[in-house]
Amino acid sequence: MIVAERKPLDEIVPLLGDCQKIMVVGCSECVTVCQAGGEKEVNTLAALLKLRGFGQVLTAVLNRQCDPEFIVDLDAELEGVDCILSMGCGVGVQFLAERYSHTWVLPALNTKFGGGAREAGVWEERCGFCGECILHLTGGICPIIRCSKSLLNGPCGGSQEGNCEIRDDVECAWQLIYDRLVALNRLDLLTEPLPPKDWSTARDGGPRRVERSDVKAV
């Protein structure tokens, strides 16, 4: 899922400027699961904004902010609204801005990464959305996003006792890959040099889209 985290209130308030009527919009997908922008968080933020003196704070929670089909639900509720404060991920903010071209749409969250909950209250990055999965070569552990240097041919010299050189609370992805391939008796995978990656499938190739003719409406 997309993991996000709410911006500090002291950063959100100045964004709102002199807006009087604010619509706080949550999303029932990823940001609900990672407890950043679901119904509960929407209500909390709305209450905090009222305490900061904002008179009219409305709330809504969409099934999915990244889907025009569900955004329509908001149409009838925006009468007189000065701004929409989205508690969706960056995708949600943009889909709202695209639909409501004459309404100011603001982000309440910082969208962090593609990941999951390692334990209650701890979310970690797992996917860098590079567009061409190589997990079959690395034992199901992604070096592109979990190695601080995106190395494809083994650990750099900074790997020590399972940790990355940048911080002790970051695991060395290559140590994890090595341990897993030892357990699976597949160390042979680590002797073959991997060639330079084709980054054109990643962000480097420009904004991406997926088109599926079988899904498109006929």
Next chain:
Amino acid sequence: MKSGSNLERVFLSGQFACTAEIGPPKSTSSRSISRHAAALKDYADALNLTDNQTAIVRLSSIAASVHVMKAGAEPVIQMTCRDRNRIALQSDLLGAYSLGVRNLLCLTGDHQSFGNHPTSKNVFDLDSVQLIRAVQQLRDGKVFVSGDKCKYEPRMFIGAAANPFGDPFAYRVVRLAKKVAAGADFIQTQAIFDVERFKRYMDMVRDMGLHEKTYIMAGIVPVKSATALRRNAEVPGMAVPDELVKRMAGVPKEKQKEEGVRIAVELIQQVREIEGVKGVHIMAIAWEDIVPELVDRAGLFPRPQLAKEDGDTSG
């Protein structure tokens, strides 16, 4: 001969090689580079120029190499994958060769979070293994990473780094094998303080026959004080035995510099005894002046004076 560099010729002559390192300044003044190069040129077969080491902005390694050549010494430029994509790496490679550079050390690069621009973006388009391969294919196959032909190819003597003390220990030699297979002609290791562990590493290197496919140079870092030695021990991927720290700490402060030189000389002599070690690389960053004394006391002076053969491409 692959590159015709002095360093390559020293290895080919079968003599124990010795390189040293100069850290370019954090300014436009080339004086320190020229001064160090002049002082060190008779004591090292080539001089490494670091590439924004520890991710701190410094005068570029390629520009520094020009000052080194003007001073009469041979440079080894270091090139990291942190700051440049494959376009810039290959472009700089062509440029460096056109200026007369014949030795190149391919590195991953320290993460920028260590340096003075921690908010910067990193690149890592290629990793060090892929960079080695790219340089080798350009030299021997006259092709860029893209597959395009290069009419006048850069003929570099290709170096790579190896850290015998990083983890996973057993995989370290496999990674070295990858670098050798990719085209590493010579290897400069991380600083050796733990000779016993380095010996175990070299056992594995010999088991795989890698010592016959590449020239391995053991990294030597002279330290001025017990504090400096402890600081080295804290660097991720470094191993410093406790006994060494105790030995240094047991010496009065004013004599620790001398003890540091003595330890470095002993380390050189110890690694020299290990089969498969073909040279030493002395990294006396911010203490470059000590290199001549160190080389002399380790019995590595004078350095071989080798005549260039006809048809050498080095200039």
